[in-house]
């Protein structure tokens with residue numbers, strides 16, 4: 001039985017991850033870690049997640065549960081994820097990272113630790129979004145520069161980073177297929193007298209409202225037609241199940257930086 005630790009255990013994803021691990025026959029929750037100041041330290045993780053007692057008392061520090069897990073699943077904040085990753089790098093534990101909003105330097109740090117331990121790092125763990133990434137690659141390659149590309153994403157009011165990690169990954173996939181560098185062609189929102197759209201830009205629009213779990217649309221438009229490729233998540237369980245699948249896939253893998261395209265065998 002592989003023992004999983006979940007950081008940010010009381011967060012939106014943390015609770016659903018605990019439920020998904022409980023539903024997996026071959027995985028068990030070894031540790032659940034909450035904020036060091038949290039009043040939930042010592043509380044049963046299963047009870048907190050609404051699935052009934054599971055005998056795992058929540059900890060306030062990953063070092064306190066070092067021997068209780070084999071794989072860490074971390075959906076938290078960039079700086080916390082990097083601290084936890086460094087810890088796992090030293091302890092020789094595999095890590096699944098769902099955290100978004102990292103800078104290039106932070107992503108580079110993830111890659112460096114990935115030279116020492118197996119790491120799956122993906123902005124969206126759902127099977128659906130990962131299939132969409134492949135559809136986008138095909139669509140962009142066939143449609144080419146005649147089609148304007150706009151990426152529209154919507155998330156709940158509590159989300160802290162924008163655009164979403166998924167939208168940015170979609171932009172990277174489309175830019176790559178079109179032979180562009182996203183850093184040079186991305187336009188984030190528009191306001192005022194912007195002038196006409198330049199042919200090669202990839203636009204991003206962000207919506208933050210209510211309880212939207214996660215919607216992404218990539219729009220390809222030219223004179224006379226448009227194509228919209230949309231993914232809508234209606235439950236966080238889709239992300240949690242993907243993370244559980246990644247944890248299972250990571251068993252026995254050598255050190256390296258992997259993503260969900262590796263986990264789902266979607267790479268060419």
Ligand SMILES: NC(=O)C1=CN([C@@H]2O[C@H](COP(=O)(O)OP(=O)(O)OC[C@H]3O[C@@H](n4cnc5c(N)ncnc54)[C@H](OP(=O)(O)O)[C@@H]3O)[C@@H](O)[C@H]2O)C=CC1
Nearest residue numbers: 008010011012013034035075076098099100123124125239
């Ligand atoms: N890759 C994917 O498929 C997905 C990725 N995400 C990403 O996952 C991340 C988390 O999202 P979400 O669950 O909605 O966010 P939440 O804010 O609900 O969860 C983060 C949790 O981390 C906790 N936390 C803060 N500081 C510490 C600390 N020092 N030690 C332990 N825990 C701490 C917070 O506790 P407190 O509130 O008490 O501070 C909170 O419970 C985001 O980056 C999001 O974009 C989300 C969904 C899918």
Ligand SMILES: O=C(O)C1=N[C@H](C(=O)O)C[C@H](O)C1
Nearest residue numbers: 100123124159164165166214
């Ligand atoms: O914060 C969220 O909720 C989500 N974040 C991820 C992202 O930034 O792409 C994935 C998902 O859309 C939900």
